[in-house]
Amino acid sequence: MSITHLDAVRPPRDNEPAPVLLTVEEAARCLRIGRTTCFALIRSGELESLLIGGLRRVPADAPAAYLARRRAERQAS
Template sequence: MATATPPVYTETTPTITAVTPLLYRVEEAAEALRISRTQVYALIRSGALRTVKIGGSRRVPVAAVAEYVVNLGAAA
């Protein structure tokens, strides 16, 4: 009977924990940006905020929120 070899982790192996989100729900993105859900949906429609679709759910990558904020600073 063969036994499974456990994965080998190094210092360069990325770790993802349950408390490190990669995707926000629209409500969470609104909270992070301190704006309303309606404003988030307007940003999505205008193309200012990137999203991904998973099944029937719309999610906002955490990186997209950061990009949006950086672009706000660049436009000012």
């Protein structure tokens, strides 16, 4: 399973698909950061998110993409 589906997010039950969208809190747990820090990453555009109705959601692959970009930046420097 990908890094976006760490033990921080409830594993799917039998015959239940993996989540496509995460709450901000779930994304924060995946990244092992606080909720406020996660919202700051979203506000700055570093972490992709969507507004659905009045709910902020993070695509399940966004935390892994964020980490990949951070790693690439670190290796480039």
